[in-house]
Amino acid sequence: xxxxxxxxxxxxxxxxxxxxxxxxxxxxxxxxxxxxxxxxxxxxxxxxxxxxxxxxxxxxxxxxxxxxxxxxxxxxxxxxxxxxxxxxxxxxxxxxxxxxxxxxxxxxxxxxxxxxxxxxxxxxxxxxxxxxxxxxxxxxxxxxxxxxxxxxxxxxxxxxxxxxxxxxxxxxxxxxxxxxxxxxxxxxxxxxxxxxxxxxxxxxxxxxxxxxxxxxxxxxxxxxxxxxxxxxxxxxxxxxxxxxxxxxxxxxxxxxxxxxxxxxxxxxxxxxxxxxxxxxxxxxxxxxxxxxxxxxxxxxxxxxxxxxxxxxxxxxxxxxxxxxxx
Numbered sequence: 037x038x039x040x041x042x043x044x045x046x047x048x049x050x051x052x053x054x055x056x057x058x059x060x061x062x063x064x065x066x067x068x069x070x071x072x073x074x075x076x077x078x079x080x081x082x083x084x085x086x087x088x089x090x091x092x093x094x095x096x097x098x099x100x101x102x103x104x105x106x107x108x109x110x111x112x113x114x115x116x117x118x119x120x121x122x123x124x125x126x127x128x129x130x131x132x133x134x135x136x137x138x139x140x141x142x143x144x145x146x147x148x149x150x151x152x153x154x155x156x157x158x159x160x161x162x163x164x165x166x167x168x169x170x171x172x173x174x175x176x177x178x179x180x181x182x183x184x185x186x187x188x189x190x191x192x193x194x195x196x197x198x199x200x201x202x203x204x205x206x207x208x209x210x211x212x213x214x215x216x217x218x219x220x221x222x223x224x225x226x227x228x229x230x231x232x233x234x235x236x237x238x239x240x241x242x243x244x245x246x247x248x249x250x251x252x253x254x255x256x257x258x259x260x261x262x263x264x265x266x267x268x269x270x271x272x273x274x275x276x277x278x279x280x281x282x283x284x285x286x287x288x289x290x291x292x293x294x295x296x297x298x299x300x301x302x303x304x305x306x307x308x309x310x311x312x313x314x315x316x317x318x319x320x321x322x323x324x325x326x327x328x329x330x331x332x333x334x335x336x337x338x339x340x341x342x343x344x345x346x347x348x349x350x351x352x353x354x355x356x357x358x359x360x361x362x
Contacts, residue, residue, distance in 0.1 A: 065119075116158040176188060241290055
């Protein structure tokens, strides 16, 4: 299962040191940002529609001690939403989020009445994609000011493991699909022969494939189907050990459709490449004919084709043309 070519995701991971989980989330945030809207609705109780307009904001913020890079920031109807994707537990996550949010707030602050500067923090959350126990519902930091004021900074936590395949599609939380395999991470890496667990996992992926196939049938979301399955397979390739039989079985479930769609794409690319090759070949044969008929010199023809005269002669003879002996 998975693609044989070296992807942009892998290149970015090698260059930047990020994990495949980060890369997939940022790919979704940058290439399919509309998938963030159902997550925003789920976390913040909003009711934005599928057609909701939004603005992607830059995720690099420069501070005194360096550059802060966040996962995803979008603005909807004047509200700024910041979503971070985490695979591992981080005891400093609350402070990190406050740092990120403060950088975002400073970039978008407004001056009021000429005297008071108002800084609005974004509405933020942390999405955990792995199965962590005893995660709090919020990351919290209590900030004490010198004048005695005390403010609680609070960011909601959302756990991917809390969502079944049915609830993912019911709530349209499709961005969780690539990470669904992490529900079974411990089982997969233990290599235990648990047939019941295996069938439960395969049933999940049959349902995912079935539901995504319906998206493909809608036409307008066909590319979304292909892109999501590619991301699903990339994380599954990374998570499932090479010698685990689950790799082949999930590949059978998810791979058939992907191969069909990729073959259609490759055939189309091949047709276009063939047309281009045909045009190029026709141009070459036209030049061969001109050399054969004496309408142009071998030297000029060779220059036009970007080859040497001896190579031109050899190719003309192989292609059945007569090379003029001067």
